[in-house]
Amino acid sequence: MSDAPPNYITPAGYARLKAEYDTLLATERPQLVETISWAAGNGDRSENGDYIYGRKRLREIDRRLGWLARRMKAARVVDPAQQPDRTRVWFGATVTIADEDDARRVLTLVGDDEADTSAGQVGWNAPIARALRGAAVGDLRRVTLPAGEREYEVIDIRYP
Structure with a gap:
């Protein structure tokens, strides 16, 4: 158990975090995975901009999803x-x-x-x-x- 203070948040603030999480998980990430697999099928990956950028962006999205998940789990919604x-x-x-x-x-x-x-x-x-x-x-x-x-x-x- 951590000694971190409670992460108070308003209902509207929590809804914004949840909406961003849902959008990243349900829309952006699947589209990006599709683009990466398409780019990977185009041969040489070392000079493939779509592939390289896609992998970098995927790491950013996964990091953001992890952060959002932790913040929502720690959130204490107060109206x-x-x-x-x-x-x-x-x-x-x-x-x-x-x-x-x-x-x-x-x-x-x-x-x-x-x-x-x-x-x-x-x-x-x-x-x-x-x-x-x-x-x-x-x-x-x-x-x-x-x-x-x-x-x-x-x-x-x-x-x-």
Whole structure:
């Protein structure tokens, strides 16, 4: 048994992982195997671009399938809409925070596999998410970021 923290993920995030896995396994991989066997039948494999590229791409797909399978197996699907304590920041919360200069940011705490900082979705184990866990509106939280330490005030907490 590993001591890894649970891999929390939203139902939508899990569905995206599963869809990618299913597409790779049911569509891309079989098509690639077909191309490789066709290319292998064309004689000299050392100079056969289709064969060489196909084998390389097949290894990439198999690696990705293995990674997706491990992440889905470790996943703990949590629906933020079912959160009983909506007064504090927990998994799936959309939080409005303000820094010392009153610059506001809206962040949603999601699973690490579905984080997208450009869309305001921060992974559950990111430094800012760890600092905000359990905070209530009005709480101040310090975060050590690459740019230095910052203090944020929790302005609003929402759940789907």
